[in-house]
Amino acid sequence: MRIAAPFLLAVLAAALLAGCGSSDEGTRDSEATAPSRSGESRQPPPRPSDEAPAGAAARACETFAADAEGLRVTGLSCEQGRQLMFGWQRAEGCGLINGASRGACSVRSYRCLATRTDSGVNVSCSQPGRSVAFVAKRG
16 A cells, blocks of 8 residues: 555656646747748737736735735725725634634625634635735734
8 A cells, every 4th residue: 555655646646747738739930920822921810828817917905904914906906905805804704713724704795715824814805807815913
């Protein structure tokens, strides 16, 4: 059994790495820019994967709270992020209970996950296309 466990781990790791390659079989740059029949050079169309989706950049925001820091929002305003943070802080079921290391709850239409760390409780709330993250100083 001791020999089988490392072997199984190696097989699993190899299978995962094999799935990480690119399956993009598009044209190469030299083929895409080859001259057309009219002699003009064709440029490849922009690939959607080369551009970040709207709202993908996280922004750092002021928390305006003594018991929270590191507020970051994606896809919504800082004010909306603060309101969600305050909602998480006020919600009874959102704190970590009885020394738990992890917890989860819903605030408005967001699903929030919390994890205890040395710096406090790291909280991440999200819904499709939007997210808020912060560190709460309470457990």
